Amino acid sequence: MTTSTAVRRAPSGLTFRQKLSRFDYAASPYLYIAPFFILFALIGLFPVIYTFNVSLYDWDLLKGQGDFVGLANYGAVLSDPLFWNAFGNTISIFLLSAIPQLVVATIIAALLDQALRGTTFWRMSVLLPYIVAPVAVAVIFLQIFNQYHGPVAGLLELMGLDPIRWTFDVFPSHVAIASMVNWRWTGYNALLLLAAMQAVPRDVYESASLDGASKARRFWSITIPMIRPTMIFVVITATIGGLQIFTEPRLFDSRTYGGGNKQFQTIVLYLYEMAFPRRDFGMASATAWILFLIIILAGVLNFVVARAIRTTSERPVRQPVQKILPLKRGVS
DSSP: OOHHHHHHHSOOSOOHHHHHHHHHHHHHHHHHHHHHHHHIIIIIIHHHHHHHHHTTBOOBTTTBOOOBOTTHHHHHHHTOHHHHHHHHHHHHHHHHHHHHHHHHHHHHHHHHTSOOTTHHHHHHHTTHHHHSOHHHHHHHHHHHTOTTTSHHHHHHHHTTOOOOOTTTSHHHHHHHHHHHHHHHHHHHHHHHHHHHHHTSOHHHHHHHHHTTOOHHHHIIIIIHHHTHHHHHHHHHHHHHHHHTOOHHHHHHTTTSSSOTTOTTOOHHHHHHHHHTTSOBHHHHHHHHHHHHHHHHHHHHHHHHHHHHHHHHHHSOOOOOOOOOOOOOTTOO
């Protein structure tokens, strides 16, 4: 019997250890990520589905489930002027916080990307506001924006200006709350952008410098395009956080739910007021789902805009085509 014949007659089945090894190779990645999806289904997905079920009923906090009302809760929320007031306040505070936050975070990241002494100290310093408790942040900024005794009031008095009613007027209250958000989150976003800047190859900067590009030119033409994915991530997370803002306006005036005239009531504060003081879980759940759809819409809009900007920046520049004129007779 030849060797080739013996090989052909060898059993084609795998041993138990080989089958176990193959199963482990194929199934172990799914087992490693399974705990996250199980926890997400229990803590994240199930409450979302259950909230949608609650939004379809006349649900009281103490009495529990009532009559089935369908989409009536959604209609009641969308027809409530207080909801649209909260929506406008949310957008205003979001714009006053997200745009300056992104600009200042980018500038801080660019400064920290330079060769500074004590680099670790400065990088850790910008993260300190993030780890401060929100209650402490509210106490600090309530003193800063005190109408009569705060440092801002003293500065206005020196300038001969009237005091600003930070907790009573619409726009000043939005500025004060946005300042709290910016102070807490700017350093965190700056470190994210700094990590992206650190990943940019240094030889690209050196080549641009040898070609005569200034620091500003290198920043706009090299740094910004190469950290665009991280900037998109920061914009999307800032959008989600800005539309869900709750802690800062709640602590800014803990006696009310967004001011006496609802001048700085956000959508989440409106939801909170519906759920607990008014005990209307049906309308509160409908508000939560409307906010969820608004966030999805904002995320899709950010994605479309970012994709359009990236496509425009990556589009090749067409070189002008030179027409070749036919040679005239008699011209060599």
